[in-house]
Amino acid sequence: MTNLEYGRNNKGGQTLIYKGFEFNRHRETASGTIHWHCSKFISLNCRSILHTKDNKIIREPSEHSHVNKICEVATHKLSNEMKINMSCHGATARTVMQIFSVFTSNYLEIS
Ligand SMILES: [Zn+2]
Numbered sequence: 001m002t003n004l005e006y007g008r009n010n011k012g013g014q015t016l017i018y019k020g021f022e023f024n025r026h027r028e029t030a031s032g033t034i035h036w037h038c039s040k041f042i043s044l045n046c047r048s049i050l051h052t053k054d055n056k057i058i059r060e061p062s063e064h065s066h067v068n069k070i071c072e073v074a075t076h077k078l079s080n081e082m083k084i085n086m087s088c089h090g091a092t093a094r095t096v097m098q099i100f101s102v103f104t105s106n107y108l109e110i111s
Helices: 069-081 093-110
Strands: 005-008 014-018 021-028 034-038 049-053 056-059
Touching: 014 049, 021 049
Parallel strands: none
Antiparallel strands: 005 014, 014 021, 021 034, 034 049, 049 056
């Protein structure tokens, strides 16, 4: 059972944090299903949406068009141990490789 984490965006709207991505509340249907849009819906043209009902995920978010910032931070924190968490907030192999290559170049510069 996943605990849903709610917050507020800087406009006072309700947000939902799920797997490290932030979603803005979009609308609620007559049946009580709440639709959430990725917070990068406009700025990065991300079309990832998710649906909840009674505080449960009833539709998993579709794929994001961008790397999750929270995930990047978490990965950088772990980078000393050279750990890349593949399950980190829905990261795909490609995004992990992007993070890893950035990390590797940073690592090589300081060593
Ligand atoms: Zn997104």
